Amino acid sequence: MNPVRLLPRMPLHVFLVVIAFLWFIPTLGLLITSFRTPGDIVSSGWWTTIPGLFQPGQFALDNYLRVLNQEGLGVAFRNSLFISVPATLISVIVASLASYAFACMGFPGRRLLLVLVVALMVVPLQMTFIPVLPIYRKLRLAGTYPGIWLAHTAYGLPLTTFLMYSFMSGIPKDLFDSASIDGAGPLKTFFRIVLPISVPALASVFIFQFLWIWNDMLVALVYVGATPRVAPITVAVANLVTNRGQNWELLTAAAFLTMILPLVVFFLLQRYFVRGILAGAVKG
């Protein structure tokens, strides 16, 4: 590019590069630190390793092995998977069934119920814990996988239903006419026509909901927080902060473990993630 054109644009580039650094440096520091020994971490800043970044011997996986095995993060990581995969599946199924009825069928109270769904997107979860938890304890659902699956399904339902509804209400209605001429009932129409067309929306909602559940700490604290056998990685890491707040070698490795799956999902499926955000800019 010729320098005369480049010059007036310098402030623009400088501003953007500063922003990029502000957004990137903190994560880089965490990542590098998680591979350093405790002694190295406290004797020099992580940035001092950058000149020799590719020299062997500076970094090791010890911190990861330690948090995974001794600090219980291996179990917590597995718990997170056991929580988020089924919970996401259940909520997407329940939401698509409901949104199918909302988008494609007429019934009394439909509009009112839709308004309720939209309103519930904003309700703070704090409004729900106190009455639900005693029931959970009585039914022995507190501290169990089914208990937290159900809770996540419920709390994600307003948004997932609304997202699926807005997609399904765009499906051309003449498709249904041909289906009913063929004698297909509502269930058949759902599986043969509506569900296949909705695959892109389903993918977005699935990814969105999965990340939300994987990253959740509050719902897990409330319903399974006291049960380490079931508690997810976010809860385990928060406990690590309380108990070993100055052990940066453990905290940084643990934090990166919570992030690794979301990061993979993000970079592989960014398109769907963005689409979910654009459709659901109102998430509560």
Added chain:
Amino acid sequence: MLKTKKWHPWVFVGPALLILTFFFVYPAVATIWRSFYGSGQELFGPNVRHVGLANWRYVFTNPTMTRALRNNALWVGVFTPVTVGLGLILAVLLDRVKYERVLKSIIFVPAAISYVGASIIWRFVYAYRPVGLSQIGVLNALVVALGGEPQGWLILRPWVNNLLLIAVGIWIWTGFSMVIFSAAYKNIPRDLLEASRIDGANEFQVFRRVTLPLLRPTAEVVGVTMVVQVLKVFDIVYVMTNGNYETEVVANRMYKEMFNFFNYGRASAIAVVLLLMLIPFMILNVRRLAGQGGVQ
């Protein structure tokens, strides 16, 4: 519309309605009711006493609670304009550079990770070690390199520490705001911007007179989303300070009343306060989504 028997739709919405009733409708009513009853870990029973407005008096007069309410206001007042403004500016500026995609990814990544992860990232940036020891947190290292004294940032109450917590929230949510603005900005016909440039408007005027008015509806959506998120702020505070050093927020206070002090009465009142703060935005959302064709 699909032709169905009368009971068909109810089979499909049934599960969702049952779940929503059990997890939202019933609890909302019960929580409001419980906020007029005393401490204890039960919803009702012989040990749960009616206390009138005592919990409500506590909510609005107890110093920790008023601190939490003021902090929530501070979060809304700082977090919202910065995430909305910075997201908008970045969306417009990044449209003009060739490395747009890379930078957008970098700024957007924090939206995908957990609050817990982000909080540890920033706790490490703010890490403090006494004078003389080598600083391992980026912020203190910078301060020392510039000739200053290292600070225990998270205990500098009430302004510095609260603002530094808010910065974490901004770091997480700016990418979200940017992505929405960017989509809206790229939808503006280029001819429209080009025409005003030909009419002699400079870039700043084009932004103020053309872009900004066209992005106004988007800004409202993003703004509402940000306020809704920030009023419920919990994880960042829970992990970084647990509300100590005057960084308490409403949601964290509710959690403490519920799980540390087993005072379901006060916890209920605090939850209702949170709901009351959110109701205006709930109405805005319903109007927007149910009003203009969102819900037919």
